[in-house]
Amino acid sequence: MEIGFANLKLDKEWDMDDLAVLSKLYVQCYSFVYSLSGFEVQSKDERIIDWFQGAYAKYPWRGGFSTVNFYHELYAKIPLEQKPSIKEIQYASPGHIKLKEVLVVAGLLAGIVATVTNAIDDIHETYNTIQKGLSERRLTKLEVELKELELEEARLEYVKRSKKLLIEKMNIPESMQSELSRRSGGNNLMELKILMSFYRRIEPLAIMQDQGKLTVEEPIEEKSNKRN
Known part of the structure; x- marks a missing residue:
């Protein structure tokens, strides 16, 4: 994977709490996109080739502590040289944080935040509608290990429609969709819950961007080096 630079442009007033929130959310979103970016390692060991699979299979996706741990584990699995690292910070109006990171991941993430x-407002309403529908169908606390054949057909169709709608609204690339389906073993309920958790982390970044405080920019053309 090619490593290069991308800027987080900053404007208006920022405090330490704002920076802490930005750092946490950006790292979590980057880790998620990275895990679905089709990254390959040079190995014949299946345990190494699919090293993110354990994180996806491990958690029951009932929310709370397990969700937070999921993102921590994704980040921990990224090689050190491919994690976002700060190369420069300038606080002004405007200012920026220059990051060194994987270009394709930075580009995908910037595109989703922009969408x-x-x-x-439309996507926020869509999320709330889906969440309400899951609650009404008693699916919010249902562990995703439950075989989908055990779900009533009507509930399963609701899950599939909701997943498709959220993917369309967020403009999740087909490559990420395919990788998510593979890692979930085709479990639509698991995929929907993961996508909803991802949205909850994207939305605050989008709000900052909508307010003019933040711009998650596309990667800079200049590349620092290449990684296979």
């Missing part, structure tokens, strides 16, 4: 920013 959500441009339709922030």
Whole structure:
């Protein structure tokens, strides 16, 4: 994977709490996108080749502590040289944080944030509608290990429609969709819950961008080096 630079442009007033929130959310979103970016390692050992699979299979996706641990584990699995690292910070109006990171991941993430920013109210309403529907169908606490054949057909169809709608609204690339389906073993309920957790982390970044405080920019053309 090619490593290069991308900027997080900052404007208006920022405090330490704002920076802490930005750092946490950006790292979690980057880790998720990275895990679905088709990264390959040079190995014949299946345990190494699919090293993110354990994180996806491990958690029951009932929310709370397990969700937080999921993102921590994804980040921990990224090689050190491919994690976002700060190369420069300038606080002004405007200012920026220059990051060294994987270019394809930075580009995908910037695109998703831009999509959500441009339709922030619509997507927020979509998320709330899906969440309400899951609650009404008693699916919010249902562990995703439950075989989908055990779900009533009507509930399963609701899950599939909701997943498709959220993917369309957030403009999740087909490559990420395919990788998510593979890692979930085709479990639509698991995929929907993961996508909803991802949205909850994207939305605050989009709100900052909508307010003019933040711009998650596309990667800079200059590349620092290449990684296979």
